[in-house]
Amino acid sequence: MHVNPASLNMLSSLLEARTGQRLSTGRHWRIEMALKPILKARGIASCDELVARLAEPGSAALCNETIDALLNNETYFFRDSEAFADLFKVIENIAVNRQGTKRIRIWSAGCSTGQEIYSLAMHFCDNAAQWRGWSIELLGTDVSRTAINRARIGDYSQFEIQRGLPARLMLRWFEQSGSHWRIDESLRKMVRFRCQNVLDVPPPGQFDLVLCRNVLLYFPAANRSSALQNISTVMAPDGGLILGAGETVLGYTDRFRVLPGVRSLYQLALSEPQQISSVA
Numbered sequence: 001m002h003v004n005p006a007s008l009n010m011l012s013s014l015l016e017a018r019t020g021q022r023l024s025t026g027r028h029w030r031i032e033m034a035l036k037p038i039l040k041a042r043g044i045a046s047c048d049e050l051v052a053r054l055a056e057p058g059s060a061a062l063c064n065e066t067i068d069a070l071l072n073n074e075t076y077f078f079r080d081s082e083a084f085a086d087l088f089k090v091i092e093n094i095a096v097n098r099q100g101t102k103r104i105r106i107w108s109a110g111c112s113t114g115q116e117i118y119s120l121a122m123h124f125c126d127n128a129a130q131w132r133g134w135s136i137e138l139l140g141t142d143v144s145r146t147a148i149n150r151a152r153i154g155d156y157s158q159f160e161i162q163r164g165l166p167a168r169l170m171l172r173w174f175e176q177s178g179s180h181w182r183i184d185e186s187l188r189k190m191v192r193f194r195c196q197n198v199l200d201v202p203p204p205g206q207f208d209l210v211l212c213r214n215v216l217l218y219f220p221a222a223n224r225s226s227a228l229q230n231i232s233t234v235m236a237p238d239g240g241l242i243l244g245a246g247e248t249v250l251g252y253t254d255r256f257r258v259l260p261g262v263r264s265l266y267q268l269a270l271s272e273p274q275q276i277s278s279v280a
């Protein structure tokens with residue numbers, strides 16, 4: 001089906017205005033594919049007609065639905081297992097500095113449907129004896145309301161549950177209901193979720209660890225810088241920022257410095273290198 005280039009431009013501009021994500025012209029092919037389910041469900045004949053509908057008054061819900069469909073929500077449990085292994089070591093090292101307060105706060109910015117932050121929750125629960133007496137605060141945020149609503153419920157399809165999750169953890173922390181798997185209530189209650197744009201004012205308080213993995217990839221440079229600047233304002237001085245394997249702070253901000261030893265781990269540039277840097 002031929003889509004008017006003006007419609008594609010309008011849809012990608014809408015996405016960028018609301019989320020900061022840029023769909024370059026070379027990736028415009030994704031638009032038609034991503035919007036097919038909305039067109040079908042709402043009986044809209046084409047992307048051109050959708051664009052016309054979006055211009056009508058009272059189209060806010062359709063607009064949100066369209067933006068959510070255009071976002072890339074790809075995620076899975078323990079995504080990049082090596083990164084998770086490093087992450088667990090980083091948490092151990094942060095804990096050394098938190099013996100006084102016995103409190104750790106972790107923020108997954110761009111958490112999609114929750115698999116990343118629930119993977120961390122499973123790690124803490126699996127090592128319950130070690131963390132007894134600790135306050136572990138886990139926060140997941142995403143600009144997509146659809147993704148956050150799904151994360152809050154913690155309900156996964158057979159396909160999703162099989163991606164990255166060892167069978168032992170699947171059987172321990174999920175209950176099957178037909179073709180779906182529902183997360184255990186105790187795990188669900190460990191994580192708070194909030195709809196939030198990483199380009200807006202960040203959540204209150206200080207975080208010991210921030211995961212912002214595979215979110216910056218499709219931001220233009222200025223938005224990468226803004227997102228990193230925002231995150232830097234809520235990082236503990238000895239805390240860690242973890243980006244995705246294909247992402248970096250280099251060239252976008254001088255607020256963070258690379259920490260050798262762990263892939264994609266950064267610390268505030270203002271602070272002296274601390275315990276966390278000794279992760280090997």
Ligand SMILES: C[S@@+](CC[C@H](N)C(=O)[O-])C[C@H]1O[C@@H](n2cnc3c(N)ncnc32)[C@H](O)[C@@H]1O
Pocket residue numbers: 019020021071072073074075076079109110111112113116141142143144147196197198199212213214215244
């Ligand atoms: C590819 S997924 C990555 C999910 C998870 N962090 C992982 O690595 O598995 C990227 C997520 O970032 C979210 N996202 C995109 N732009 C965002 C923004 N401006 N603020 C917050 N989340 C955003 C998307 O909705 C999507 O759920």
